[in-house]
Amino acid sequence: MKYKRGLCILLAGILLTGCSSNTMYNEFEDGQQIIDFISPDSSEIQYADSFAKDLCVVPVNYQNKKDPFMTAKASLIFDVTDHKILYADNVYERLYPASVTKIVTSLIALEECDLNEMVTISHNAANITEWGAKKCGFQEGDQIKLKDLLYSFLIYSGNDAGIAIAEHISGSVEAFAEKMNQKAKELGAVDSHFVNPHGLHDDNHYTTIYDIYLFFEECIKNKTFLDIINTKGFTAHYKGADGKSKTAFFPSTNRYLVGREQAPENVTVIGGKTGTTSKAGSCLTLYSKNSNGHDYISIIFHASTGNELFAQMTRLLEYESK
Structure with a gap:
C-alpha cells in the first residue's frame, strides 16, 4: 500500500x-x-x-515559549542530527516564500538533470518585465552549462536563470510548476502550491516554513547543492548567440558568507537561500553546524527588513551554542 x-x-x-x-x-x-x-x-x-x-516533526498544536526578539511571522531551528526542535513558531501558516522558492527548483534540477547539459536562454527568460526583479542579465540565445546556471541561480538569485532552468527541464514555466507541485506531494509538503520557479509574487504561490524544511532537508543530501550554497561568489563562463565567450561574476546574497554578518561563536554557516519581495518580506533558509558536529536547519519568513532578518537569524543560531 x-x-x-x-x-x-x-x-x-x-x-x-x-x-x-x-x-x-x-x-x-x-x-x-x-x-x-x-x-x-x-x-x-x-x-x-x-x-x-x-525528520524533525512539529505536532500541529506544538507551542514553545515565544522569544520576544523573534518578530518575523514564522521561524524555526531544528537540530537535524538528533531530530530535535530547538525553536518553532507558526511553522504551518501559508506564506509567500519569495526566492526561497529556488530551493525547490534546484532540488528538481539536481535530481533530474545532467549538470553538463547546455541550456539556451529563451526570449521569455531574458525579458522579465516585473519591476525590481533581480536578473543575472543573460540575453536571448546565450548558451550556458546547467551547472553554471544553477550556481548563478542560487548564489545571486537571478530570476532569469530560474525561467531558463524551468523551460530546459519541462518546456515551459507552467509545466515546471506542475512538477514542483508533484514534488511537494512526494515530500509531504501538503501546504504548498507553486506557480513559478523563482518566487516572484503570485497570490497562488505559497508554502510554509515546515514545507521548506522538507525540501531543504532533501537538498543538503546533495554535495553539489552544498558546494553551491557555500560559495561566496561565482564567475559564470558561457557563450552568446554569436558564439563569443562571455563571463559574469555573481556575489552571494548570504551576508554570513560575504562577511557582512557574524554567526555566534562555535557556529559555522554552510549556506542557504535568501528571498525578498514586498509581500513576502525578507526570508532566509540556512544550513549550519556547531562545534559539536551537529547539523542545523533554520528558517525565517516575513521579517520586516533585511537587517531584521539577519539579526533574528543570528538569534536563532544562538540556540545551537546553548
Whole structure:
C-alpha cells in the first residue's frame, strides 16, 4: 500500500507526543485535515513511526515559549542530527516564500538533470518585465552549462536563470510548476502550491516554513547543492548567440558568507537561500553546524527588513551554542 508522506508526518507527530487516542489524520483537502480512526497497531502507525526517525516533526498544536526578539511571522531551528526542535513558531501558516522558492527548483534540477547539459536562454527568460526583479542579465540565445546556471541561480538569485532552468527541464514555466507541485506531494509538503520557479509574487504561490524544511532537508543530501550554497561568489563562463565567450561574476546574497554578518561563536554557516519581495518580506533558509558536529536547519519568513532578518537569524543560531 502506498502512503502519503504528509500523512506520515502527522501520524508521527501524534506518536511522538505520546497521544493514546486512536484518532489520526489520514487525508488532506486544500490543507484541511479529515479525521479517521485506525488501529494503534496498524501498519500505518508502524510506517509513520519509522518515517519520523528521519525528520524533525512539529505536532500541529506544538507551542514553545515565544522569544520576544523573534518578530518575523514564522521561524524555526531544528537540530537535524538528533531530530530535535530547538525553536518553532507558526511553522504551518501559508506564506509567500519569495526566492526561497529556488530551493525547490534546484532540488528538481539536481535530481533530474545532467549538470553538463547546455541550456539556451529563451526570449521569455531574458525579458522579465516585473519591476525590481533581480536578473543575472543573460540575453536571448546565450548558451550556458546547467551547472553554471544553477550556481548563478542560487548564489545571486537571478530570476532569469530560474525561467531558463524551468523551460530546459519541462518546456515551459507552467509545466515546471506542475512538477514542483508533484514534488511537494512526494515530500509531504501538503501546504504548498507553486506557480513559478523563482518566487516572484503570485497570490497562488505559497508554502510554509515546515514545507521548506522538507525540501531543504532533501537538498543538503546533495554535495553539489552544498558546494553551491557555500560559495561566496561565482564567475559564470558561457557563450552568446554569436558564439563569443562571455563571463559574469555573481556575489552571494548570504551576508554570513560575504562577511557582512557574524554567526555566534562555535557556529559555522554552510549556506542557504535568501528571498525578498514586498509581500513576502525578507526570508532566509540556512544550513549550519556547531562545534559539536551537529547539523542545523533554520528558517525565517516575513521579517520586516533585511537587517531584521539577519539579526533574528543570528538569534536563532544562538540556540545551537546553548
